[in-house]
Amino acid sequence: GQNIDQPTEMTATEGAIVQINCTYQTSGFNGLFWYQQHAGEAPTFLSYNVLDGLEEKGRFSSFLSRSKGYSYLLLKELQMKDSASYLCAATDSNYQLIWGAGTKLIIKP
């Protein structure tokens, strides 16, 4: 079956760095998305990786290893506003998205 695994919850300190991991098992693979969702709000797109390696976008970076079925989202210089859920979603061979349950990130002062 197709499956996405990511931790349920993580806690980090303001100003620090946190890495949110995601492993996926899909029928074929055509890329991986990360979305951010603040409580009570819509998910918003953060990043898309289809090739191996690290993609950097300001304080946020996303990494992909296709051979390991693994991705992570790296958040640097954490701010209180980064408290949110982070959703990992992989695209299968039919270009359908398989979603993880999300990682709730709690930032403490």
Add this chain to the structure above:
Amino acid sequence: ETGVTQTPRHLVMGMTNKKSLKCEQHLGHNAMYWYKQSAKKPLELMFVYNFKEQTENNSVPSRFSPECPNSSHLFLHLHTLQPEDSALYLCASSQGEGSGSYEQYFGPGTRLTVT
């Protein structure tokens, strides 16, 4: 208005009621989606429309009935729901066919409570 809008934002309905959720996108996208989001569960894709034609129905009970009159509007008609249908219902749109082809733009959702 810009982006994806949804109304109502909150809805409480009894099991015998009939109600409709509305979604509108102002992005010129051709694909629209309905998702169900329950606490601590992955997003569940319910329906997909591409150029207002339904291309996917992921074994959703018939008490949920979608309607897509044009590429900008999407409705979800609800009738005789069950308490387990209480969830956040999200609408999304994207440029292309296949939910994983392009990034999706989500509306704020309708928080539905079935009593």
